Amino acid sequence: MKVKTQSKKVNKAWLNDHVNDTYVKLAKREGYRARAAYKLKEIDEQFGLIKPGQLVVDLGSTPGAWSQYIRRKMSPKTALSGGAAVGELDGKIIALDLLEMAPIEGVIFLQGDFREDTLLQQLKEEMQGQLADVVVSDMAPNLTGIDATDSARVEHLIELAIDFCQNHMKPQGALVAKVFHGSGYSQLVNLFKTNFKIVKAVKPAASRSGSSETFLVGLGQK
Numbered sequence: 752m753k754v755k756t757q758s759k760k761v762n763k764a765w766l767n768d769h770v771n772d773t774y775v776k777l778a779k780r781e782g783y784r785a786r787a788a789y790k791l792k793e794i795d796e797q798f799g800l801i802k803p804g805q806l807v808v809d810l811g812s813t814p815g816a817w818s819q820y821i822r823r824k825m826s827p828k829t830a831l832s833g834g835a836a837v838g839e840l841d842g843k844i845i846a847l848d849l850l851e852m853a854p855i856e857g858v859i860f861l862q863g864d865f866r867e868d869t870l871l872q873q874l875k876e877e878m879q880g881q882l883a884d885v886v887v888s889d890m891a892p893n894l895t896g897i898d899a900t901d902s903a904r905v906e907h908l909i910e911l912a913i914d915f916c917q918n919h920m921k922p923q924g925a926l927v928a929k930v931f932h933g934s935g936y937s938q939l940v941n942l943f944k945t946n947f948k949i950v951k952a953v954k955p956a957a958s959r960s961g962s963s964e965t966f967l968v969g970l971g972q973k
Contacts, residue, residue: 774957785814785815787817788819789956792820800885801824803841806843806845807842807886808846808885808887809821809846809847810889810912811888811891812852813848821887822840822855825842826840826857840856844858845878847865849862849863859877882920883924886916886926886927902933906942909942912926913942913943913946916969923971926968926969927968928969930967931963946973947971949969950968951968
């Protein structure tokens with residue numbers, strides 16, 4: 752009973768913090784599906800990554816807040832409805848995730864496992880021979896709490912994202928990927944440095960202070 756009571760207290764405290772979170776309130780007010788939109792917004796404003804006319808691929812897109820933000824950036828002169836710009840889309844957005852994502856006007860969504868060749872083939876077909884300008888990845892594996900196992904899983908997803916960029920992104924393109932501080936963090940930074948000319952680590956203000964997540968930004972492929 753003692754453990755259950757403590758768990759309830761922790762859950763209640765988390766829920767209280769979540770409800771009163773500045774970015775949660777802001778997301779609700781501005782129509783974003785999750786506070787995560789502001790993480791990408793801060794990174795984009797710092798590096799000027801997303802522009803109208805681009806092809807952007809959103810890996811690990813559900814619930815869709817990053818795709819919503821990208822959609823807004825690609826329709827700067829249109830009205831907003833339900834958190835996403837509506838009307839003419841200047842560019843192309845392809846999103847994918849294991850989980851289902853509610854539709855966003857103009858965003859092509861593919862549901863499936865990014866590690867599967869079938870889904871990668873679908874993604875290539877939707878790109879229609881174009882190369883991506885920007886690839887964003889909020890992908891995260893199911894964490895076990897075992898550091899070595901979790902590090903290996905995160906590294907595998909990053910390797911897949913980088914491999915995708917090497918084959919389907921413009922040489923001057925950019926990759927934004929979520930990683931976690933842990934035993935394998937330095938290896939991930941080195942992996943980025945091996946593949947990109949400029950590498951920056953960013954901990955957005957919207958990222959919870961107690962979270963080990965950070966974001967690596969790779970600019971210009973080597």
